[in-house]
Amino acid sequence: MSGNIDTVDAAVDEAAPPILASREEALAAVERLREGIAARAEQTERDRMVPEETIRELTDAGLFGIVTPRLWGGSELGFATLLEVQTAIASACASTGWVYGVLAGHTWLVALFSEEAQAEVFADARARIASLIRFGGQPPERVEGGFRWRGGSGRFCSGIDHSQWVLLGGTVTEDDGTSEQWYMLVPASELEIIDDWHSVGLKGTGSKSIVIKDAFIPEHRAVRFADLGSGRAPGSELHPGGLYRLAYDSVWPLSLVGAVVGAARGALAEFIAATSRRLASLSSLQQASNGPALVRLANAAAQLDAMSSLLLNDARVADSAPEGTVFSPLDRAQRSRNLAFAAQQLRAAVNELYESAGGSGVYLSAPLQRWWRDVNTAASHVAFTWDLASVAYGRAVTGVNAVAGTGTGPAVRA
Structure with missing residues (x-):
């Protein structure tokens, strides 16, 4: 240190x-x-x-x-x-x-x-940091002592209203024509917030657009994505143990997926409460005819428990990784697969519950519809896209890379 x-x-x-x-x-x-x-x-x-x-x-x-x-x-x-x-x-x-x-x-x-x-x-123990990993508009330029960013813009900056800093990802083209992706820390005071977050779900995240008109980012506030992805980032040596030596793409979506799990848990709790009230007012014969709703309830509860266990296992593996651990491409692909699979399974489970709610669920006063909207919105995040994660996993496990002829053979797991 x-x-x-x-x-x-x-x-x-x-x-x-x-x-x-x-x-x-x-x-x-x-x-x-x-x-x-x-x-x-x-x-x-x-x-x-x-x-x-x-x-x-x-x-x-x-x-x-x-x-x-x-x-x-x-x-x-x-x-x-x-x-x-x-x-x-x-x-x-x-x-x-x-x-x-x-x-x-x-x-x-x-x-x-x-x-x-x-x-x-x-230095501010209460500082909070938002992020846009793919910040569009004009890219940053290298200047003496750091980078100059003029005219950058991007959407979905969750929590920006509460943040003092923002992490922004951009591609820098060097004088020799080569390009490299960087992650940069910018004070939130140097950004303009565009109040355009009018969404179908997760309405309260304040995931607004931001614009950077002209900001200088000193060299020490920038890090290469390649270093973040390799576990060799500059700051990792400051902290003992393996937690800060993990490749960022191995773990960062773990700080998002809990929102999907929690929203599904909220939806299930609301469905159980509503179903209990409804069944209590029915005769025994009428209660018996509600078997399909109870089956959906059981299915959703089982999915929630299974997906929670799957995700927690991945998080614990990352937390307990010894210093110097390098997760293989297959390990990373499998973790991405699990994240996307869990999010989409939970989305499907909540959709089943919402369908079972019938006409009463369409009112804006019905609590279940908010959980339904929130789960579907959260599961739409790119990190949880099954089409991408499943293909990436299939390529990794079979040894088929994106460029034909570069496969290294299937990755076999005992």
């Missing part, structure tokens, strides 16, 4: 959020907040952003620090705990769960940047 940082206390003041000692402590903190988050779900959707009160509560509870390094006052509890915490939050409000996962997960990404960049961001 570099000697430029004296102590953790240098980055953490008296107002810093608490450090959570364990998964159990983190989940207990969520449980104390769930009722309030659920009570504000309609407000979240109406305002098209998570209320400041909710963000403050999550911050004060230390929950944004689940994968923040201990060096900077974080809990460093890993992606499995982040997944469980996000699921619990999203089961109260899917939009809040989505924004939570996005902002909390990005502290892990910042920990892969240079020490100087980390010190800038984490």
